[in-house]
Amino acid sequence: MSLPKRRTGKGVTLRRGQPGFDAAVLDSSFNGRDPGRRPDILVQANNVFEVIAAVKHAAAHDLNISICSGGHSWNQNHLRDRGMLLHLGFMSAIEVDVAARRAIVEPGAWCGDLDAQLRRHGLFFPVGHVADIGLGGFLLQGGFGFGSRKFGLACENVQGVDVVLADGSLVHANAQQHSDLYWAARGAGPGFFGAVVRFHLQLHARPKVTAMQSQIFDMQHLDEVVRWADRVGPEVDRSVEFQFIITRQVPLMGIFRPGIGILSPVLADSWREAREATAFIRHSPLRPLAARTAPLLPMPTTWMAKLGWFSLFPAGSRWCADNAWLTAPADDVLPAIHKVVETLPPAPAHALWLSWYPPAERQDMAFALESNTYFACYGEWKEAAGDESHQTWAGDMMRLFEPHSRGIQLADENLGKRPARFTTDRNYVRLQQIRQKYDPQGLFRSWAGVLPEQQAQQLSP
Structure with a gap:
């Protein structure tokens, strides 16, 4: 299993047809799948001055700009046909x-x-x-x-x-x-x-204590886990990320056969506070059903993030992902979750349930759409031969949740294949109005897809 590659050396500018162009374009994406889309020119900017020069060049030559930094777009939103790909990944100060x-x-x-x-x-x-x-x-x-x-x-x-x-x-x-x-x-x-x-x-x-609480269940207990998570979600302390994954196996996380893994980080100011905040997992009524309940383990967030590299998101794999903010109770969404389990690709493909429960108020900003429960699917495969059979899996699964969802979040978007709301209609209109002010010619590319009704009202007052 390979690790992600760091950007080294100086960024360069390459045009379509030049040696190394295709490899450099595909290297901009964490997703190992080749969508077949190519820009006319790739600019790997090293500093602000090169970014300014690239933007001016694009404007002068009618080249629409797409941008990437880390390249973690599952949908590979930055890989578009024609125009300029402005790669900011070499700017890492x-x-x-x-x-x-x-x-x-x-x-x-x-x-x-x-x-x-x-x-x-x-x-x-x-x-x-x-x-x-x-x-x-x-x-x-x-x-x-x-x-x-x-x-x-x-x-x-x-x-x-x-x-x-x-x-x-x-x-x-x-x-x-x-x-x-x-x-x-x-x-x-x-x-x-x-x-x-x-x-x-x-x-x-920095919180004085960062730790991980895990608990593993066999897949036969899926319904009980989902119903319990839905019931206790509102009571979970805000220091805890209460979440579970559904997968065929993740040995590094103690999941050796198809099952459900509760993997909940906690950030607290004392060990006692961390234990109290996560006690609802260790002492839940479902504990007798668990295949394994680990003690609360001290773990720096840097380790948690690296664990993600090795166990759930290996570099070089091919990916599809999609998501939904759920608005219905557990029993209403369980049929769709069962379909996810039935069709789940081999590990490390997985689905995620996150008890989010946002605060009553947020700052005034473009981000404005969320709900109490977040659900996402991450499909993974290794070879190009699997592209046709795997690349639609996540979107197909999330369509099953549409009657019980108010939209998506952009981190795991799949807008090119499944348009969905990612902010309120009011904020969407305002975004388009601000775009018209700062980029009236549409030099910078937008989202890969939006809902038709949102598109129709994009410049409404």
Whole structure:
């Protein structure tokens, strides 16, 4: 099983047909599947000045721009036909002001690298759950990270962004200046209409205890686990990410046959607090049914994120993913979950249930759609021969949940194959109005697909 590759050396510019072009384009994606789409030109920018030059070149030559930083888009949203692919993955600087609890990061910096650097200073930011996720896309789509139930979405901890606009100008956007651009940068995801070259982050004191609580069930107990999770979800302390995966096996996580694995990180200020917050798992009425209940284990978030590399999201695999915010009780969605289990591809493919339970109020930003329960499917396979039979699995499964869902979140979007709501209609309209202001010619590409009714009202007042 291979590890993700770090960007090394200097970025280059390649045109279609040049030696190394195809390999460099495909290397921009975590997903090992080749969708067949190719830009006319690939620009691997090394600094802000090269980004500005690339944007000006694209505008002068009628080249629509798609952008990637870490390349973790399951849907490979940045791989489009024609135009320019602006690759920001080579821009990976991290600057930390320990005294002010601030950081400035470039879009290609990995979540795991930021977390490791902050850990040395006793600081914390809700980074993504897999170490090689690029911060650029992670922050733009919302940012569901470690501790996000306690510290807020990652994008809520973004205090400002430096953006290269369609006219090639570099602006700083925050709550006081270009506030509409700042609003859009927190939730627009791959539909954002500019190249963010720096994110200004608010940091927190690092929780004194980070630990993992796990409990494993055989698949025969699926109904009991789902109903119990649905029942206790509202009571779970905000320091805990109460979630479980459904998979055929994940030996590194103690799942040796088809089953359900509760894998819940907890971030607390004392060991006692962590134990109390996770006691509902160890002492649940389902414990007698569990194949294994582990003790609460101390585990740094850096280790948790690396565990994701090895066990659930190996590099070089081919992937399809999709998701839904559920609005119905357990019994209403269990038939669809059973269908997921019946059709589940071999490991490490899996489905995820997350008891999210958002706060009553969020900051005013483009991100605005969520619900109490999140469900997602992640299909994985190794060979191109499996593309036709596997690449539609996640979308097909999530269509079963549509009667019980209010939309999706952009981290696991599949908009090119299954258009779905990812923000409120009001926010969608506002995003299009702000796009018209900053990118009237549509230089920067938007989402791969949206619902027809949203598309029709995109410029409505």
